[in-house]
Amino acid sequence: MRIDIVTLFPEMFENILGNSILKIAKEKALVQYNLFNIRDFAENRRCVDDRPYGGGPGMVMKPEPVFTLVECIEQQANTRPKKVLLTPQGKRFSQPIAIELAREPHIMLICGHYEGFDERIRTGLDVLEISIGDYILSGGEIPAMAVIDAMVRLIPGVLGDLDSPMKESFHDGLLEYPQYTRPAEFRGMKVPEILLSGNHQKIREWQKTQAIKRTLEKRPDLFNKKI
Ligand SMILES: C[S@@+](CC[C@H](N)C(=O)[O-])C[C@H]1O[C@@H](n2cnc3c(N)ncnc32)[C@H](O)[C@@H]1O
Incomplete structure (x- = not known):
């Protein structure tokens, strides 16, 4: 499985992907993790957010860099990724969703930050919206880590005991x-x-x-x- 992570904070993933089961999955060549920094795809390499139209607190993530990055990944990949948008307004993440996602050959996880995404990212990118629970985190990075961990341990061959996930x-x-x-x-x-x-x-x-x-x-x- 190929896992692409679209984030403003790629360094947050290095520890989690480099340890325990997620590291073993990579060493067994059962998964490939790719980290993409949204900032690298912003026109002036800095401006990834802006004030919300209509007023209100905080900053909203701009659509252009996210669209550019997602389209760039899609053009270069051989497979069409299943795109997952981490959002507190999404479908509640569960073991059945993890089982479904674990069957995909290519997943892209899109992490929000600040006040969240410009609505056109949600409506224009054909995404599955996922929430990890009814509370607000500062960013989609921790939710993406939870989804990756739950999904990767279900890929056949990742855990030593094939039956193990079936008994949990x-x-x-x-x-x-x-x-x-x-x-x-x-x-x-x-x-x-x-x-x-x-x-x-x-x-x-x-x-x-x-x-x-x-x-x-x-x-x-x-x-x-x-x-
Ligand atoms: C501070 S939150 C934005 C919350 C947004 N203003 C709202 O009220 O729905 C910033 C980002 O963190 C992520 N996030 C926060 N809580 C989450 C949750 N429970 N599940 C999934 N993603 C979450 C999302 O990517 C979100 O865009």
């Missing part, structure tokens, strides 16, 4: 069952007997029951969606 919370609409590791007893808190029994059939049944119980307790909204 949200994959089948349920939260994950409780997990334990050694020691079997810690400060008087014991690992459930069943997990020490070696009976795999019974363990799977226990895990399924726990996942359902936990989802009903903590996130009944997920369970309601499932049935």
Whole structure:
């Protein structure tokens, strides 16, 4: 998968892309990350924002440099990228969206900053608008990192255990069952007997029951969606 990141702050990504699973995915040649600075595509290399028409606080990101950059990437690429615009007004990001995006060969993530984008960026670029939740961050960089991380770990071959993403919370609409590791007893808190029994059939049944119980307790909204 090719991932193009369109941002005013490319340096924010260097650490996250150079560590853990995102780094391993790159080393295995399963992903390629390209960082593009919107500023490099502004006419005078500086002016990427301006005051909003009609007044109001802050600065709005100008359409020209973003359009120029996006069109430049599209002209040079062999594949047509799926364009994702990070915006608090977008569709709420979720595991099913991450699963869909992980199937794309080429993704472009467009990060806003300041007061956000000139509306024509949203309407003129054929984008999927994604929000990571009902709160306002200073920029689209942290949301883009969340989307990249959730998506890349689902690309086959990225995680050592192929089954691992399938067992995690949200994959089948349920939260994950409780997990334990050694020691079997810690400060008087014991690992459930069943997990020490070696009976795999019974363990799977226990895990399924726990996942359902936990989802009903903590996130009944997920369970309601499932049935
Ligand atoms: C300060 S926000 C602008 C918020 C905008 N004025 C509004 O009220 O909708 C600047 C940028 O951060 C990003 N952003 C902030 N919160 C976000 C969220 N919850 N999900 C996705 N992107 C977000 C977007 O790219 C946005 O353009």
